[in-house]
Amino acid sequence: QVQLVQSGAEVKKPGASVRVSCKASGYTFMNYDINWVRQAPGQGLEWLGWMVPYTSKTGYAQKFKDRIIMTRNTSTDTAYMELTSLRSEDTAVYFCARGPHLWPGGVDSWGQGTLVIVSS
Amino acid sequence: QPVLTQPPSASGTPGQRVTISCSGSSSNIGKNYVYWYQQFPGMAPKSLIYKNIQRPSGVPDRFSGSKSGTSASLAISGLRSEDEADYFCATWDDSLNGVVFGGGTKLAVL
Numbered sequence: 001q002v003q004l005v006q007s008g009a010e011v012k013k014p015g016a017s018v019r020v021s022c023k024a025s026g027y028t029f030m031n032y033d034i035n036w037v038r039q040a041p042g043q044g045l046e047w048l049g050w051m052v053p054y055t056s057k058t059g060y061a062q063k064f065k066d067r068i069i070m071t072r073n074t075s076t077d078t079a080y081m082e083l084t085s086l087r088s089e090d091t092a093v094y095f096c097a098r099g100p101h102l103w104p105g106g107v108d109s110w111g112q113g114t115l116v117i118v119s120s
Numbered sequence: 121q122p123v124l125t126q127p128p129s130a131s132g133t134p135g136q137r138v139t140i141s142c143s144g145s146s147s148n149i150g151k152n153y154v155y156w157y158q159q160f161p162g163m164a165p166k167s168l169i170y171k172n173i174q175r176p177s178g179v180p181d182r183f184s185g186s187k188s189g190t191s192a193s194l195a196i197s198g199l200r201s202e203d204e205a206d207y208f209c210a211t212w213d214d215s216l217n218g219v220v221f222g223g224g225t226k227l228a229v230l
Contacts, residue, residue: 035219037219044122044208044221044222044223044224045157045165045208045210045221045224046221047210047218047219047220047221049218050219059217059218060218061216061218062216062217062218095164095165097165103153103155103170103171104152104153104212105152105153105155105210105211105212105219106153106155106167106170106171106210107155107167108167108170108176109167110164110165110166111164112164113164
């Protein structure tokens, strides 16, 4: 079955960077997009961007484009999201999610989430 | 502020039919597919409706989606206590060149 397993919780200081991993299994990694979505405590969902593993093409939300990088390792079927210059408002649960090419704008499977806490 | 507008809360009694609305604009819902996600506290969201009206396998047919113009709706019929969750709509926005979400609707089953 499709699984997206994310790395563990992180605590970072303001100004630092965080990298979250998302290991895919149960499907052909190269055939589906990977989206990243976050959810601040008690808040709604916010899209960060997406990546096409086959080409490494990325698309970032305007709000994050200057401090986010999405990459992948095709030998381990793992996607990565790095967010730099962290501030307290970046405290959130970060999710990776699989995006079928025939579902433009949508995702069908989600990782379990990674809590990132930004605190001095 | 979320780009898509949802009511913050909705409620119903067991067996009832409830609908949750999602309002957007010509640059998002008006031109693109709408998706609905269900989320329980402390859990990852789950896909409920894709491409406006389709249900992924395993989603009960009590859940249905619709879209008209720049708005969409999620309907839940035969409401059950286990439907108590948060529901989010989402779509692609051509102006923002990204995915946008609604603020979410917390459904209470009274």
